[in-house]
Amino acid sequence: MRIDICTLFPEMFEGVLGSSILKRAAEPVVDKSDGSVREAVCSYHTWNIRDYTTNRHQKVDQPPYGGGPGMVIQCQPVFDCVNAVREVKGDDGVVLPKGRLIHLTPQGKVWDQKMAEEMAKEERVIFLAGHYEAIDQRVIDELEPVEVSIGDYVLSGGELAAMVMIDSIVRLIPGALGHEESAHQDSFSEGANRLLDCSHYTRPATWEGREVPSVLMSGNHAKIEAWRREEALQNTKARRPDLLGEAESRDD
Numbered sequence: 521m522r523i524d525i526c527t528l529f530p531e532m533f534e535g536v537l538g539s540s541i542l543k544r545a546a547e548p549v550v551d552k553s554d555g556s557v558r559e560a561v562c563s564y565h566t567w568n569i570r571d572y573t574t575n576r577h578q579k580v581d582q583p584p585y586g587g588g589p590g591m592v593i594q595c596q597p598v599f600d601c602v603n604a605v606r607e608v609k610g611d612d613g614v615v616l617p618k619g620r621l622i623h624l625t626p627q628g629k630v631w632d633q634k635m636a637e638e639m640a641k642e643e644r645v646i647f648l649a650g651h652y653e654a655i656d657q658r659v660i661d662e663l664e665p666v667e668v669s670i671g672d673y674v675l676s677g678g679e680l681a682a683m684v685m686i687d688s689i690v691r692l693i694p695g696a697l698g699h700e701e702s703a704h705q706d707s708f709s710e711g712a713n714r715l716l717d718c719s720h721y722t723r724p725a726t727w728e729g730r731e732v733p734s735v736l737m738s739g740n741h742a743k744i745e746a747w748r749r750e751e752a753l754q755n756t757k758a759r760r761p762d763l764l765g766e767a768e769s770r771d772d
């Protein structure tokens with residue numbers, strides 16, 4: 521998957537995209553057994569909207585018409601930036617897929633695991649992260665992005681929201697996680713019937729007088745699996761009963 525990000529703050533992405541699983545997912549993998557190289561599962565490309573301004577001071581925003589607080593990002597640099605990204609050629613001049621354009625905004629559809637699973641199937645995703653009060657609505661109407669919110673609270677810009685989405689998408693691309701990890705059983709995933717996850721334990725077997733549930737040390741995989749399913753159900757009942765109704769109706 522190719523991920524493009526149009527933003528006024530590309531530097532905000534460096535630490536997150538350059539760490540941990542997101543970093544590893546963008547690196548090719550060498551198979552030690554035969555030396556073959558497997559392509560990276562994704563690549564990240566940040567674009568500064570300010571580079572597409574046509575005024576001498578590289579100003580991107582103006583006060584809102586009608587008055588009010590904050591500044592509004594103007595149409596022209598956003599439009600030119602997104603179009604440049606859409607038209608960019610890949611290595612060796614190959615034409616890239618058009619991709620899905622996503623605008624991060626509190627007015628968007630609230631992001632969830634199901635949407636992440638769908639998005640993880642895309643070949644290319646382009647994020648448009650606004651900052652300050654908003655982006656001029658006319659360029660949004662012209663570009664017709666999918667509008668996504670990461671929750672009912674307001675951030676200073678779409679950058680953190682884009683990073684949250686990227687993390688939740690990339691971990692679902694086959695090959696992004698090592699063998700030892702799996703996104704399949706994550707909370708909210710289809711594999712977990714969209715319930716919360718079960719509790720997890722590691723060594724030592726006793727800590728501060730607290731024991732690890734004995735079934736987990738029994739070696740009986742069927743019993744362990746059943747225990748985990750029941751734990752997930754009880755966890756969900758106690759903390760997120762709203763998810764249970766949905767899971768039950770899916771079981772029917």
Ligand code: ADE
Pocket residue numbers: 624625626668669670671672673674675676677678681
């Ligand atoms: N920009 C500001 N707040 C946001 C949110 N909650 N989700 C997505 N983008 C945003």
